[in-house]
Amino acid sequence: MRIVALAGGVGGAKFAAGLQADLPPGALTVIVNTGDDFEHWGLPICPDIDTVLYGLAGVDNPQTGWGRAAESWAVLTEMERLGAERWFRLGDKDLALHLRRSQWLRQSLSLTEVTDRLRRILGVPSRILPMSDDPVRTLVHTDEGDLPFQEYFVRRRCEPTFLSLTYIGAASATLSPEVAEAFRTAAQIIICPSNPYLSVDPILSVPGLRDLARESPASVVAISPIVGGQAVKGPAAKMMREMGASVSPLTVVDHFADLLDGFVIDEQDSALAEAVLLPTLVTDTIMTDLPSKRRLAEEVLRFNQGLQTVE
Ligand code: FO1
Numbered sequence: 598m599r600i601v602a603l604a605g606g607v608g609g610a611k612f613a614a615g616l617q618a619d620l621p622p623g624a625l626t627v628i629v630n631t632g633d634d635f636e637h638w639g640l641p642i643c644p645d646i647d648t649v650l651y652g653l654a655g656v657d658n659p660q661t662g663w664g665r666a667a668e669s670w671a672v673l674t675e676m677e678r679l680g681a682e683r684w685f686r687l688g689d690k691d692l693a694l695h696l697r698r699s700q701w702l703r704q705s706l707s708l709t710e711v712t713d714r715l716r717r718i719l720g721v722p723s724r725i726l727p728m729s730d731d732p733v734r735t736l737v738h739t740d741e742g743d744l745p746f747q748e749y750f751v752r753r754r755c756e757p758t759f760l761s762l763t764y765i766g767a768a769s770a771t772l773s774p775e776v777a778e779a780f781r782t783a784a785q786i787i788i789c790p791s792n793p794y795l796s797v798d799p800i801l802s803v804p805g806l807r808d809l810a811r812e813s814p815a816s817v818v819a820i821s822p823i824v825g826g827q828a829v830k831g832p833a834a835k836m837m838r839e840m841g842a843s844v845s846p847l848t849v850v851d852h853f854a855d856l857l858d859g860f861v862i863d864e865q866d867s868a869l870a871e872a873v874l875l876p877t878l879v880t881d882t883i884m885t886d887l888p889s890k891r892r893l894a895e896e897v898l899r900f901n902q903g904l905q906t907v908e
Contacts, residue, residue, distance in 0.1 A: 598624055600898070601783040601815070605630040605645050605796020607662030607830050608822050609789035610652030613723070615890030616787070617653050619898065622722035626779045627653070630791070631708070631727045632735035632764055632799030633746050637685050638676065640695040641702060644747070645796065646712055646727060647694065654719035662830065665690045684752045709773050726779060728800040729770040735799055736763045746795070755832035759839045762794060767802035772809070780809040785901045788819035790882065792833045793852050807856065816858035816904040818897060820882060821846035825865040829883070847872055859904045861897055876904055 600620060604613050604627050613627045630645045644663060651657035651665060658664045668688035677683045687695065694715065701711045707730040716725045737749040739757035749755060780786070791797055801807045810817055826844050828834040834844045842848045846862045850873050860875050863882040870877045878900040884890040 598784045599779070599782045600625050600785050600787065601779050602627045602787045602789055603791075603797055603800050603810075604628070604649055604789040605791030605800075606633070606648050609645070609791035609796060610649045610657065610662070611884045611890055612787075612789040612820065612894065613649055614652045614655075614887065615884065615892075615894035616898070617721075617723045618887060618891040619894040620723075623724075625723035626726060626783075627723060628726050628728055628776055628779065628800060630796045630799050631729065632733050632795070632802075633750070634732070634734065635745060635747050637747075638681060638687065640692075640699050642685075642687075642695060642747075643698070643708070643712075643727070646708075646725065647691070649725055650712070650716055650719060650721065653716070653721045653723055653725065656719065664688055685747060707773070709775055724775070724779070726773065726775050728776065728806065729803045730773050731766060731770040733767045733770050733799055733802065734765045735795060736765050738762065750795075750832070755835060759832070759836045762798070764799050764802040767799070768804065770803045772803060772805045776803075776806065777809060780806075780813050780815075783813055783815040785898065785905075786810055786813060786815045786817040787897060787901065788817065788853065788857075790820040790822040790829065792822060792828070792831055792836075793849055794833070794836055795831075797853075801856075811856055816901055817856055818859040818861060818878075818901045818904070819849065819853055819857055820861040820893075820897065821849050821863065821866070823849055823866075824863040824882060845869065850875065859901060861900065876900075 617625050629649050633644045648663045658666050698711050708727045712725050735746040737744045738760040741757040823846050837844045850860045860873050861878045867879045870879050880896050
């Protein structure tokens with residue numbers, strides 16, 4: 598049984614780890630957002646790929662959700678002494694991965710190939726696929742001007758008022774054969790509880806990807822990243838307010854519209870279930886540790902499986 602999950606940053610990586618724990622080795626393929634990627638200290642950085650990679654390898658920093666556990670910061674400290682930027686914190690172990698990725702990319706390996714080598718070395722049984730091997734960069738239009746994603750998200754801590762997004766390069770980004778094959782052989786497709794605008798939409802902006810998901814015989818289920826009127830983590834709620842949308846799972850389900858066959862909301866929002874015009878699973882969606890991630894994954898897989906038998 599092949600399961601395809603679409604994931605962005607921390608929330609996506611958490612749920613992907615739950616899916617991996619609940620599925621046979623190799624059953625899971627995670628398609629990851631690359632719109633957050635950028636160059637820093639002259640190195641290509643792929644934050645969402647690395648957040649998913651570390652989360653599935655069990656070496657992620659549980660406090661931040663990004664970067665490595667048991668990290669050291671010797672290079673960052675010395676780089677600051679040498680006058681380099683330090684607003685984007687790269688730990689020593691994390692830096693080794695960026696150096697190795699940079700080396701392989703310069704040898705003209707694709708990001709898909711590089712990512713597959715890295716996940717195998719880190720012992721991850723699941724496939725991790727960039728949404729495209731071509732560059733797509735999320736540009737955030739704010740009341741203070743246009744900001745590259747990490748400048749908005751990290752340097753400015755999402756403080757500027759969000760206006761809109763442009764996924765630069767999306768129109769000419771090509772689907773990799775690996776992503777196309779993953780959708781064609783998927784038994785289920787799951788959109789992880791990631792930011793719909795910053796993490797999921799860039800993936801769906803790759804030409805042909807959304808159609809593959811919608812036309813797939815596999816049913817598509819999304820998990821709301823909004824619980825009890827706020828985002829579990831990150832700027833999704835603030836962005837909704839700044840767009841004049843209500844901070845609600847209903848805004849999320851409307852956003853994905855015709856793509857979904859089912860939706861998952863937290864029990865804190867159970868009163869909204871009847872307003873969701875789709876089959877809805879109401880459960881505890883807060884993931885605090887691996888057992889809670891795995892339990893949620895198990896429930897979502899069963900729920901999604903049930904949708905297919907109905908059809
Ligand atoms: N997020 C921060 O808020 N501060 C950081 O210094 C930071 C460093 C960092 C390094 C590597 C990496 O893979 C992710 C990192 N992130 C940091 C998170 C990153 O900005 C976000 O994970 C995504 O881009 C949004 O999901």
